[in-house]
Amino acid sequence: MSREIIHQTAAEMSAELASGNVTAVELANAHFDRISAVDGDIHAFLHLDREGALAQAASVDASRKAGEKVNPLAGVPLALKDVLTQKGVPTTCGSKMLEGWRPPYDSTVVTNLKKAGVVILGKTNMDEFAMGSSTENSAYGTTRNPWDLSRIPGGSGGGSSAALAGFEAPLAIGTDTGGSIRQPAAVTGTVGVKPTYGSVSRYGLVAFSSSLDQAGPCARTVLDTAMLHEVIAGYDPKDSTSINAPVGKMVEAAKKLDVKGMKIGVVKELAGDGYQAGVTTRFNGALEALLSAGAEIVEVSAPSFEYALAAYYLIAPSEASSNLARFDSMRYGIRIGDDGSRSAEEVMKMTREVGFGKEVKRRIILGTYALSSGYYDAYYGSAQKVRTLIKRDYEAAFAKVDVLVSPTCPTTAFKIGEKSDDPVAMYLNDVCTIPVNLAGIGGMSLPCGLAPEDGLPVGFQIMSPAMKDELMYQVGGTLEAALQSSWGQPLYASAPTLAVK
Amino acid sequence: MALNYDQALEKYEPTLGLEVHVELNTNSKMFCGCATEFGASPNTQTCPVCLGLPGSLPVVNAKAIESSIRIGLALNCSITPFSRFARKNYFYPDMPKNFQTSQYDEPICVNGYLDVTIDTDEGPKVYRVDIERVHMEEDTGKSLHVGGATGRIHGAEHSLLDYNRAGIPLVEIVTRIIPGTDKYAPEVARAYVAELRDILRSLGVSDVKMEQGSLRCDANLSISPRNSGTLGTRSETKNVNSLRSVERAVRGEIIRQANRLESGERIIQETRHFQEESGETRSGRSKETAEDYRYFPEPDLLPIVADPAWVEELRVALPVKPSIRRKKLQEAWGVPDKEMAAMINAELLDTVEETVALGAEPTKARSWWLGEVSRLANEKSVEPTSLIQPSEIAEIIALIAAGELTDKLARQVVEGVINGEGNPSMVIEKRGLKVVSDDSSLMVAIEAAIASQPETAEKVRSGNIPAAGALIGAVMKATGGQADAAKVRELLLKHLGQA
Numbered sequence A: 001m002s003r004e005i006i007h008q009t010a011a012e013m014s015a016e017l018a019s020g021n022v023t024a025v026e027l028a029n030a031h032f033d034r035i036s037a038v039d040g041d042i043h044a045f046l047h048l049d050r051e052g053a054l055a056q057a058a059s060v061d062a063s064r065k066a067g068e069k070v071n072p073l074a075g076v077p078l079a080l081k082d083v084l085t086q087k088g089v090p091t092t093c094g095s096k097m098l099e100g101w102r103p104p105y106d107s108t109v110v111t112n113l114k115k116a117g118v119v120i121l122g123k124t125n126m127d128e129f130a131m132g133s134s135t136e137n138s139a140y141g142t143t144r145n146p147w148d149l150s151r152i153p154g155g156s157g158g159g160s161s162a163a164l165a166g167f168e169a170p171l172a173i174g175t176d177t178g179g180s181i182r183q184p185a186a187v188t189g190t191v192g193v194k195p196t197y198g199s200v201s202r203y204g205l206v207a208f209s210s211s212l213d214q215a216g217p218c219a220r221t222v223l224d225t226a227m228l229h230e231v232i233a234g235y236d237p238k239d240s241t242s243i244n245a246p247v248g249k250m251v252e253a254a255k256k257l258d259v260k261g262m263k264i265g266v267v268k269e270l271a272g273d274g275y276q277a278g279v280t281t282r283f284n285g286a287l288e289a290l291l292s293a294g295a296e297i298v299e300v301s302a303p304s305f306e307y308a309l310a311a312y313y314l315i316a317p318s319e320a321s322s323n324l325a326r327f328d329s330m331r332y333g334i335r336i337g338d339d340g341s342r343s344a345e346e347v348m349k350m351t352r353e354v355g356f357g358k359e360v361k362r363r364i365i366l367g368t369y370a371l372s373s374g375y376y377d378a379y380y381g382s383a384q385k386v387r388t389l390i391k392r393d394y395e396a397a398f399a400k401v402d403v404l405v406s407p408t409c410p411t412t413a414f415k416i417g418e419k420s421d422d423p424v425a426m427y428l429n430d431v432c433t434i435p436v437n438l439a440g441i442g443g444m445s446l447p448c449g450l451a452p453e454d455g456l457p458v459g460f461q462i463m464s465p466a467m468k469d470e471l472m473y474q475v476g477g478t479l480e481a482a483l484q485s486s487w488g489q490p491l492y493a494s495a496p497t498l499a500v501k
Numbered sequence B: 001m002a003l004n005y006d007q008a009l010e011k012y013e014p015t016l017g018l019e020v021h022v023e024l025n026t027n028s029k030m031f032c033g034c035a036t037e038f039g040a041s042p043n044t045q046t047c048p049v050c051l052g053l054p055g056s057l058p059v060v061n062a063k064a065i066e067s068s069i070r071i072g073l074a075l076n077c078s079i080t081p082f083s084r085f086a087r088k089n090y091f092y093p094d095m096p097k098n099f100q101t102s103q104y105d106e107p108i109c110v111n112g113y114l115d116v117t118i119d120t121d122e123g124p125k126v127y128r129v130d131i132e133r134v135h136m137e138e139d140t141g142k143s144l145h146v147g148g149a150t151g152r153i154h155g156a157e158h159s160l161l162d163y164n165r166a167g168i169p170l171v172e173i174v175t176r177i178i179p180g181t182d183k184y185a186p187e188v189a190r191a192y193v194a195e196l197r198d199i200l201r202s203l204g205v206s207d208v209k210m211e212q213g214s215l216r217c218d219a220n221l222s223i224s225p226r227n228s229g230t231l232g233t234r235s236e237t238k239n240v241n242s243l244r245s246v247e248r249a250v251r252g253e254i255i256r257q258a259n260r261l262e263s264g265e266r267i268i269q270e271t272r273h274f275q276e277e278s279g280e281t282r283s284g285r286s287k288e289t290a291e292d293y294r295y296f297p298e299p300d301l302l303p304i305v306a307d308p309a310w311v312e313e314l315r316v317a318l319p320v321k322p323s324i325r326r327k328k329l330q331e332a333w334g335v336p337d338k339e340m341a342a343m344i345n346a347e348l349l350d351t352v353e354e355t356v357a358l359g360a361e362p363t364k365a366r367s368w369w370l371g372e373v374s375r376l377a378n379e380k381s382v383e384p385t386s387l388i389q390p391s392e393i394a395e396i397i398a399l400i401a402a403g404e405l406t407d408k409l410a411r412q413v414v415e416g417v418i419n420g421e422g423n424p425s426m427v428i429e430k431r432g433l434k435v436v437s438d439d440s441s442l443m444v445a446i447e448a449a450i451a452s453q454p455e456t457a458e459k460v461r462s463g464n465i466p467a468a469g470a471l472i473g474a475v476m477k478a479t480g481g482q483a484d485a486a487k488v489r490e491l492l493l494k495h496l497g498q499a
């Protein structure tokens, strides 16, 4: 492909901006042009904030011109998952329920992005309230995978991953409750990081499952992801579960390109039956690359992971059933049936009937049941015990190795519609990513090649101990460099150009 | 024929338990920084957190935790080393998140007690009320039902929601069943709430104003046939807005339940609302089918770990218990039991104490507050303390003691202050009420009287003392009757060389 500015990495764009070769306004416009050209096919964005983005870009240009010290990412465009509030900008969470809602406040992630001068282009599509693995559950239509428009871009953050793979933005924000950053990254050949729980503020992240949700950085390279990570992370007194500790040096770690002497554990339970052959091939290839780079590779067992999926589908829906109770039409969002003849309770019911999609209703019902008296101990209570066991498995593993690795998901991107009638098949997509959320540790997905059988990207997952997110950047950065030198170019460079219409 | 209270008690025994909700007087709400001032314009004290906007998160008010621990300590509770918030899930329009952040199986204080004394036929008797738990939670918003005849939700044309109250910190204090109250259940209930209120006030943790809802009492009551050894179905009476109402509500519920059972009906497990006018309760929400609140630990908040050393510091710094304080005051003032009881019952003990602290003599302070001020307050159906300040009563008492006001004039001063004519000295000034005892101003009037009746003055000078009456009369008239007649006579005779 002919290399245009939109094909650059965020780090490259940052350098161009710093040297004055391009302005932030030009960069934003180049991306808006790209979005106009291809988003009709991809449908990554639900809302574009041209005015806000160009104003921010102009302000960054003025700061740079005035010689002010700015963040390296100042002026670099970003796509924001529509689950984070941005003052005055529509925030729907992919749900009809919130159609037309413009939040009166910024999420802390957005506050941090604005402070750094990052230019937010718009809000990206997602499975409704982040529940799904394909964006097929969005009330506003499915996002398509730029690698193959008949396939899903992953979910719930499929809009963000597709925007990156389609060169509509060099940076994106996702949120990850059971894999919603990492699985979309895997199936679109991009990089996505779920930071340690509590290291990025959840204030302004519309909650799906409070004890699992975590916002994180997404980009096309490990370094770009690290740069964005440092911008959005940090202690926030508005989030009681936020960890009061300094942000680690992710950029430095991503640039180390050295894993000599590191111990890397391969999780035995996250392989075998049900894993696509090409996924296993590329995963093993990546292990070879790490071995060649000087890492020690060992096999590690995590016996409780077997129960992770079941525990997750009790904990997440339980918390969701409570978190989503507030959508009752009384204060914001849509309101159905308020014709003066109905009680508030009837209007609430009608609104929830119309406002929520099938998957959201399924999970609310599941969670309501699991929390009901008489069932609580058997379901929610047991799930919490499994959670403790999974944490212990990780603790035992991290006593022996520096990081753990696995494929990010068992398969490459599946066809749109292929699993939409089979929720369990859909849920199984997250089998490798879910344990990370249950334990609250960090996880990264980066591309490790294209599966020979379908030519689609395969994701490689790196898991690091809580508050040691630097380790996954160090390993990820090293692996990325090794693989790119063997391929001769980054994986994303071989993505389809997408004919401009 | 309907049973009266005594007849009801002959056949049935009551079982009583009380739940008291206290609004803490913290400056900010339980989980956000919004102000908590009472009476602000609707929805002006709100933010994304207390409106439950998508994405918002709670942060615990540390002061509220401190207040809750102090309440627990004052009620002889154990402070749990590890407690947690939980979500109580149910739908209601005035509840922004459709769950209330509360405490469930891990409350902050447990297993306390409070002793209360009531007058019985056999003299004063102490009842020990066991406290099961003290826990924290957030208040809900308020619904205002507009249109329709009743102001209630049914039949209203529409409803307005005010979220100023949403998220105000509440502490709920739950008793166990109070054993052996029998026919004194209404008095025990009242005495418990009164004693609790005094304790909360002495701690300074709440405004404890029942009429404003900063202290709310729910009375759980059931009755069972005497000596049956069974427990009846209970009702939960809400909307009890004064101490007097607590007593009336319990009494009314005993009579209602007894008469229902007498007529062969069963008691329905339900919420009932106390009606101030009739003294009866009205049926509210049924609790026949146990509501499932699907409690689970609040994932947005960390558990509360109370540092034992800090708890100990709070314990040491607790104020003197109101019962002990009352005893000390009684000794210091030397007032008989009956007068002391009258002050406590009238809820004027603090006010009298404050007045005494400002220099007033205890019996005088008591008689002004319980007498004239209470009488006027009754006429206006308001609290005595809303009419006049302790400092003003103390000032008036001091003026009487100095001879500058007579009791009769003092009553006019009180009336003036209550009418909003200003503080006592302003009222005295404006109404010209001061006893004219100032020699120089009296002398002016005396000289004027002498000048206008020279012959009479001459008669007095020459020894005709009774003739002075006409001159004294003239002085009294000139001073509007406010001069002390004896003083006028003394000064006049002295001036005319006859003293």
Ligand SMILES: [Zn+2]
Residues within 6 Å of the ligand: B029, B032, B033, B034, B045, B046, B047, B048, B049, B050, B051, B167
């Ligand atoms: Zn607030």
